[in-house]
Amino acid sequence: MPDSPAVQATALAAPAARRGRPGYDQRQILEVAVAVFNEQGYDATSVAALADRLGLSKSAMYHHFDSKEQLLSLALDEALGSLEGVLQQPGARAGDAGERLGFVLQGAVTVLVDKLPFVTLLLRVRGNSDVERDALERRRAFDHQVTVMVRAAQEEGSVRDDVEASIATRLLFGMVNSLVEWYRPTGPESAADLADDVLTIALDGLRTR
Amino acid sequence: MPDSPAVQATALAAPAARRGRPGYDQRQILEVAVAVFNEQGYDATSVAALADRLGLSKSAMYHHFDSKEQLLSLALDEALGSLEGVLQQPGARAGDAGERLGFVLQGAVTVLVDKLPFVTLLLRVRGNSDVERDALERRRAFDHQVTVMVRAAQEEGSVRDDVEASIATRLLFGMVNSLVEWYRPTGPESAADLADDVLTIALDGLRTR
Numbered sequence: 001m002p003d004s005p006a007v008q009a010t011a012l013a014a015p016a017a018r019r020g021r022p023g024y025d026q027r028q029i030l031e032v033a034v035a036v037f038n039e040q041g042y043d044a045t046s047v048a049a050l051a052d053r054l055g056l057s058k059s060a061m062y063h064h065f066d067s068k069e070q071l072l073s074l075a076l077d078e079a080l081g082s083l084e085g086v087l088q089q090p091g092a093r094a095g096d097a098g099e100r101l102g103f104v105l106q107g108a109v110t111v112l113v114d115k116l117p118f119v120t121l122l123l124r125v126r127g128n129s130d131v132e133r134d135a136l137e138r139r140r141a142f143d144h145q146v147t148v149m150v151r152a153a154q155e156e157g158s159v160r161d162d163v164e165a166s167i168a169t170r171l172l173f174g175m176v177n178s179l180v181e182w183y184r185p186t187g188p189e190s191a192a193d194l195a196d197d198v199l200t201i202a203l204d205g206l207r208t209r
Numbered sequence: 210m211p212d213s214p215a216v217q218a219t220a221l222a223a224p225a226a227r228r229g230r231p232g233y234d235q236r237q238i239l240e241v242a243v244a245v246f247n248e249q250g251y252d253a254t255s256v257a258a259l260a261d262r263l264g265l266s267k268s269a270m271y272h273h274f275d276s277k278e279q280l281l282s283l284a285l286d287e288a289l290g291s292l293e294g295v296l297q298q299p300g301a302r303a304g305d306a307g308e309r310l311g312f313v314l315q316g317a318v319t320v321l322v323d324k325l326p327f328v329t330l331l332l333r334v335r336g337n338s339d340v341e342r343d344a345l346e347r348r349r350a351f352d353h354q355v356t357v358m359v360r361a362a363q364e365e366g367s368v369r370d371d372v373e374a375s376i377a378t379r380l381l382f383g384m385v386n387s388l389v390e391w392y393r394p395t396g397p398e399s400a401a402d403l404a405d406d407v408l409t410i411a412l413d414g415l416r417t418r
Binding site for chain 1: 250252253307359362366367368369371372373376377379380381382383384385386387388390391398403406407409410411412413414415416417
């Protein structure tokens with residue numbers, strides 16, 4: 001099946017000017033793979049389909065990667081590592097729990113916007129393999145750390161305690177994660193604006209009175 | 210491939226005591242189909258796989274339904290009809306826009322919990338066929354009506370106007386729709402409790418000061 005003109009343009013624009021075959025590096029292959037996984041579903045994507053999209057032979061693909069699953073693993077690690085990195089920053093580790101929670105929500109929105117295709121892939125993982133189950137386990141650990149933060153904020157009195165901390169966390173991240181469904185980097189809204197909107201609704205609510 | 214014991218139990222428990230072959234009615238077939246679509250993905254599910262799950266022949270399936278797509282269409286219509294029904298109720302049509310918005314959010318949570326598998330299927334639709342595109346169009350029309358309500362609430366002064374109405378609507382439904390990812394009817398939280406939690410966070414915010 002021939003590539004569409006749009007796909008050809010991407011394939012021609014991406015590689016540096018080398019001879020013989022398109023000169024992708026590992027990073028570029030990973031980005032194209034993530035895009036194709038999101039379009040077609042990971043399980044439904046073959047290495048042949050990835051190679052076809054890149055204009056590479058399968059053996060050229062395997063020069064860069066051992067398996068399709070290695071690409072998935074790298075992609076999920078990039079999304080998870082970025083989210084986990086938010087929890088390592090000083091703003092998430094020192095100060096009132098309420099302020100740390102605000103910092104983490106803001107950081108999570110920034111990661112979603114900056115790494116949109118990677119986080120989109122992460123949020124679709126259902127646990128069909130060891131790689132996927134490991135990713136789900138890291139997501140749960142992240143959620144757990146945020147839940148602990150919500151609970152600490154409830155105990156210090158900066159966050160209301162009539163919503164159970166784990167449910168509050170799930171609803172907050174429901175709002176944050178929904179960005180992958182509708183946010184497009186070409187729109188008028190910047191990551192910083194969006195993060196402000198999420199914090200405004202989550203922390204202060206929509207109601208004026 | 211033999212059914213698992215759990216599947217057999219379902220297949221044996223569901224039909225009334227008729228002879229010859231399991232006596233499903235159209236409703237029961239639809240519910241099983243929705244469950245299988247959610248497990249395996251709609252595109253990846255064959256009519257043969259549905260028939261297998263039900264213990265029916267393909268021709269017995271076609272006695273009840275014209276096509277797999279008809280099952281999808283019925284399922285999406287059930288989810289969308291229920292959501293649209295919330296907008297038709299008196300609480301969504303009369304009174305202050307802020308109160309109507311609260312009513313709609315509460316109603317949407319109730320629909321999600323009551324029709325969890327149907328709404329789960331709806332939220333995964335990506336527009337791969339006319340049936341899916343029609344469903345996306347109805348989702349957009351629903352979102353638009355809620356956005357109009359948010360804007361009216363901003364104009365009457367009951368909802369803050371520093372978040373753009375369409376973004377506020379998307380974030381609110383991001384929170385509501387996330388229920389399909391984690392809510393399980395067997396958990397301790399009732400639909401009414403959840404609706405209260407969503408309204409509390411969305412309208413009043415988490416922050417106490």
